[in-house]
Amino acid sequence: MSAPGQAIGAASTSRRVKDLAFRVAMLSCLGLAMLLLGVLIADVAVDGIGHLSLDFITSDPSSTASQAGIQPALWGTIYLMAVCLLFIVPVGVATAIYLEEYADTSKWWNRMIEVNIQNLAAVPSIVYGILGLAFLVRGPLSLGQVVLSGGLTLGLLVLPVVIIAGREAIRAVPSSIREGSMALGATQWQTIWRQVLPAAVPGIATGVILALARAIGETAPLIVVGAATFITFNPDGLASAYSAMPIQIFDWVSGRPSSPENDFGPLAAAAILVLLALLMSMNAAAIWLRNRYEQKW
Amino acid sequence: MTEPRDPQRENAEREHPIPSLHTREPSEAAPGGEAAQHQPAREAIFQLAGVSVSYGDKPAVRDITFDIGNNEITALIGPSGCGKSTLIRCLNRMNDLIPSATVSGRLLYHGEDLYAKEVDAVEVRKRIGMVFQKPNPFPKSIYDNIAFGPRVLGMKGSMDDIVERALTRAAVWDEVKDRLKTNAFGMSGGQQQRLCIARCLAVEPDVILMDEPCSALDPISTGKIEDLMLELEKEYSIVIVTHNMQQAARVSDKTAFFTVELDADQKNRTGRVVEFDDTEKIFTNPGDARTEAYVTGKVG
Numbered sequence: 001m002s003a004p005g006q007a008i009g010a011a012s013t014s015r016r017v018k019d020l021a022f023r024v025a026m027l028s029c030l031g032l033a034m035l036l037l038g039v040l041i042a043d044v045a046v047d048g049i050g051h052l053s054l055d056f057i058t059s060d061p062s063s064t065a066s067q068a069g070i071q072p073a074l075w076g077t078i079y080l081m082a083v084c085l086l087f088i089v090p091v092g093v094a095t096a097i098y099l100e101e102y103a104d105t106s107k108w109w110n111r112m113i114e115v116n117i118q119n120l121a122a123v124p125s126i127v128y129g130i131l132g133l134a135f136l137v138r139g140p141l142s143l144g145q146v147v148l149s150g151g152l153t154l155g156l157l158v159l160p161v162v163i164i165a166g167r168e169a170i171r172a173v174p175s176s177i178r179e180g181s182m183a184l185g186a187t188q189w190q191t192i193w194r195q196v197l198p199a200a201v202p203g204i205a206t207g208v209i210l211a212l213a214r215a216i217g218e219t220a221p222l223i224v225v226g227a228a229t230f231i232t233f234n235p236d237g238l239a240s241a242y243s244a245m246p247i248q249i250f251d252w253v254s255g256r257p258s259s260p261e262n263d264f265g266p267l268a269a270a271a272i273l274v275l276l277a278l279l280m281s282m283n284a285a286a287i288w289l290r291n292r293y294e295q296k297w
Numbered sequence: 298m299t300e301p302r303d304p305q306r307e308n309a310e311r312e313h314p315i316p317s318l319h320t321r322e323p324s325e326a327a328p329g330g331e332a333a334q335h336q337p338a339r340e341a342i343f344q345l346a347g348v349s350v351s352y353g354d355k356p357a358v359r360d361i362t363f364d365i366g367n368n369e370i371t372a373l374i375g376p377s378g379c380g381k382s383t384l385i386r387c388l389n390r391m392n393d394l395i396p397s398a399t400v401s402g403r404l405l406y407h408g409e410d411l412y413a414k415e416v417d418a419v420e421v422r423k424r425i426g427m428v429f430q431k432p433n434p435f436p437k438s439i440y441d442n443i444a445f446g447p448r449v450l451g452m453k454g455s456m457d458d459i460v461e462r463a464l465t466r467a468a469v470w471d472e473v474k475d476r477l478k479t480n481a482f483g484m485s486g487g488q489q490q491r492l493c494i495a496r497c498l499a500v501e502p503d504v505i506l507m508d509e510p511c512s513a514l515d516p517i518s519t520g521k522i523e524d525l526m527l528e529l530e531k532e533y534s535i536v537i538v539t540h541n542m543q544q545a546a547r548v549s550d551k552t553a554f555f556t557v558e559l560d561a562d563q564k565n566r567t568g569r570v571v572e573f574d575d576t577e578k579i580f581t582n583p584g585d586a587r588t589e590a591y592v593t594g595k596v597g
Contacts (some may be wrong), residue, residue, distance in 0.1 A: 104396070176433040180493070183391060184446040184500055185423035194449065199436055 041276070048269025056270060060232040061248065065262045070271050073248035075234040076147070076227070077216060077278075080244055083151025084215050088162045089208060091155075093197075096166030096204075101192055121160035128157040129224030137225050145226030148238040153225050154218060158211035165207020169200035202293035209286035213279055219246035245275045342367045342504060342534045343388060348402035350383050350392065356560070356567045357383045361402070363553055363573040370526060370535045372545035372576065375555030375591065380568025381538040384555075385506050388536065389425040390418040423450060426497035430509040432489035434481035434496075439464075439473050442481050442492060446500040459499055467495035468525050487518025494525065505529065507537040511544065523548050542592060545576065552579040554588045 010016075059069025095117075103110040132153030136143050143149040173196045181191040197204075228243050229251040235242040252268035341364035348361040358380035365371045365388075373381040383392070390411065392398040404411045411421060435442050443460045446452075452459065460477070464470040469491040473484070481492060490510060497505055507526075511519040526535055526548050539545050545552055553573040557566045572579060572588045583589045590596045 174433075176429065176431065177435060179391070179394070179429065180433040180435065180496075181445070182394060183389065183422055183427040183429075184449070184496065185419055186446075186449045187419050190449045194445065195435060 044269045044272050044276075047266050048271070048273045051266050051270035052273060056267075057274070061230055061251075062232075063262075065264050065267055068252075068264070068267055070245065070248055070274065072231050072234050073243045073245045073271070074274070076231075076242040077245045079147045079235045079238075079242060080151045080154060080222075081212055081216060083148060083238065084155045084158065085208070085212060087152055087155035088159050088211060092159055092162030092208070092211075093166050093204060095159075095163045096170055097192060097197070099163070100167050100170040101188065101196070117160050117163050121164065124220075125157055125218050126220040126224060128153055129221030131156065132221060132225040144239070145228075145241060146239045147235050147242045150222055150225055150227055150242060150244070151238075153221050154215040157218060157221060158215045161211040161214060162204075162207050165210070166200070166204050169203025169207070170196060172203065173199045202289060206286045206290045209282055209289070213282040213286070216279060216282070217246055217275065219244075219250055222247055223250075245271060245278075249275065340367045341365060342407060343536075344403075344405040344408075346403040346405075348384070348387060348400065348404050350380070350387060350401075351399050352395070353397040356565055358555075358568040361570050363570060365534065365536060366551060367534050368530060368532075369550040370530050370537060370548050372549035372552045373536065373538045373555060374540075374542060374545045374552055375568075375571075376557070376596070377540070378566075378568075379555040379557040381555050382508050383568070385508055385536055385538050386427075388504070388506055389427055390421045391427065393418050423500060424502055425504040425506060426500065426502035427506045427508065428490070428493050428497055428510050431513050432486060432493050434484070434489050434492055437481065438478045439481050439484070439492065440477040443496050443499045446496060450500055452500070463495040463499035464492075466498050466529070467491045468521065468528075469495060485518075487514050487521060490514060490518065490522060491525070494522070498529075502533065504534045504536065507535065509538050509540060512540060519544070542580075546580050549576045552576045554579060554583075554585075554591060556587055556591070 011019075056069045057074065058071050059067060060071055061073070062068040099110070099114060099117075103113070105111060105114075132149055135141060136149035136152055137145055141149075177195055177199065178191055181195045182188070186194070222244050227247045228241050229247055231241060231243045249268050249271045252264040252271065343365035345361050345363055345365075349359045350357045361384055373385060375381055386392045387400055387404060388406075388411075392400060400412060406421075406425070410416070435445060437445070440460055443463050444456050447454075447456065447459050461470060461474075464473060469488060472488060473492075476483075481489065484492060490513075494505070494510075511522055514522070523544065526537070529535060537545075537549065551574065554571045555568050556571050558569055559565075560567055572583060572585045574584070578584075579588060580592050583592060587596075
């Protein structure tokens with residue numbers, strides 16, 4: 001114990017130096033990460049910004065660099081995201097509800113489901129491509145190399161993200177709300193549908209947007225399930241052949257021999273910029289949604 | 298809340314019994330109160346016989362046997378951890394929500410077994426409502442909070458009328474009638490609790506169970522809710538768990554005193570009812586020494 005009357009002095013010099021050194025180290029790491037990101041984006045921007053134009057977005061790919069555009073790829077991505085969304089929302093939310101509200105955790109199969117969802121989120125994306133090829137494109141469903149199989153494959157890939165985010169959102173709803181609802185004579189389903197889910201919507205929506213943001217950039221599974229690298233028409237329905245932005249970028253970067261007269265490099269950079277813009281706006285939307293509607297219990 | 302241990306005051310209490318602590322109107326206390334003691338027991342709305350609750354293999358309460366009267370306020374008092382909340386949650390089958398809870402014994406509601414196989418717990422909760430310790434309004438507007446119960450139960454009639462009637466009966470209509478569409482979280486604690494009471498009333502139950510409804514509230518809100526209880530008693534039966542002995546003395550007609558006892562095997566502590574009687578008798582002339590020790594503040 002300190003003697004009475006002893007003033008509370010300042011921290012010793014060595015402690016203050018260590019504190020400062022730690023702060024400097026942390027900020028340097030942060031700065032390094034930001035710098036790398038900045039350099040990457042700047043490099044792409046310098047290459048590609050000149051090629052960004054309405055023509056670029058509305059033209060079809062071509063063997064001639066000056067005439068090539070990303071229209072089919074962009075529409076393909078949009079169609080894929082739509083199919084993915086329509087799949088992951090009902091399936092993901094229903095799974096999250098089952099695991100949080102109905103599953104008896106003392107039963108081994110429920111625990112197994114929980115563990116497996118964590119595992120599925122970590123499986124490399126190309127494995128999902130092979131899964132899609134075996135079951136959706138060929139095999140039992142034999143849908144062929146069409147938008148539907150591509151979208152469902154991406155959906156399977158990002159489903160664990162939605163389930164995990166959905167569970168977090170549902171779990172965050174306090175049990176006092178459920179008790180209050182049940183005490184009024186509501187059934188469990190009425191409580192979930194009218195109280196728990198509405199309160200969990202912001203968290204679920206954020207999870208869905210982040211899942212789509214992941215799906216939008218996936219290339220390997222799409223290559224395996226047969227997205228076309230050269231296609232000159234927009235998808236005309238779920239049973240249509242299709243391309244996607246990452247595939248188009250991949251084709252322009254490495255699939256096509258470039259010559260000085262026919263340089264696809266800047267085109268790829270421009271396409272990357274478009275994709276990045278899409279990604280960043282989706283992430284921004286997710287953050288805005290979360291901040292605006294998040295319920296602080 | 299324990300009273301200060303003052304022998305002088307204890308003696309004074311015996312000479313000047315509970316009526317001095319009552320804030321009831323004399324017209325209510327005198328003829329009604331006195332007459333009730335001489336009338337035959339009012340019709341019992343709940344009859345408990347040997348009710349015991351365990352969580353897993355840990356017994357929580359054992360052998361609870363008493364009747365809860367119709368249109369009365371029955372208070373469950375006793376120190377913490379002796380199973381008052383556990384027992385009150387049995388009365389509307391809220392313990393069904395806890396997987397490890399098992400209820401045994403006989404619990405009759407209007408003569409019917411509440412835990413019979415064919416009884417649907419959801420139906421039970423329509424007739425027997427509950428107000429919780431911490432106010433738990435839904436994250437919706439005030440209007441939607443009240444309307445939720447009637448909507449899910451499919452009650453007929455104008456929803457506006459139902460909402461207004463419930464809020465009026467809970468003595469909170471004047472304060473909120475201009476902001477029915479605002480979020481319920483914007484209300485003060487006392488208002489939120491009255492909102493929860495209004496929500497409970499909107500589904501027109503027979504019984505209102507209150508689990509320490511005022512323990513999270515300031516004295517003014519507490520007073521308002523106690524007045525409300527005395528009003529509601531005319532139409533509903535109320536069971537209230539309270540730590541506040543003076544509150545039990547102020548509002549209730551009958552009181553059950555709980556305590557915790559070590560089991561025969563000296564391992565588990567279970568809650569039991571030591572004494573159940575008219576409130577006046579419990580507080581002025583209790584039959585059991587443990588009751589006396591508690592109500593006079595000798596033990597907490």
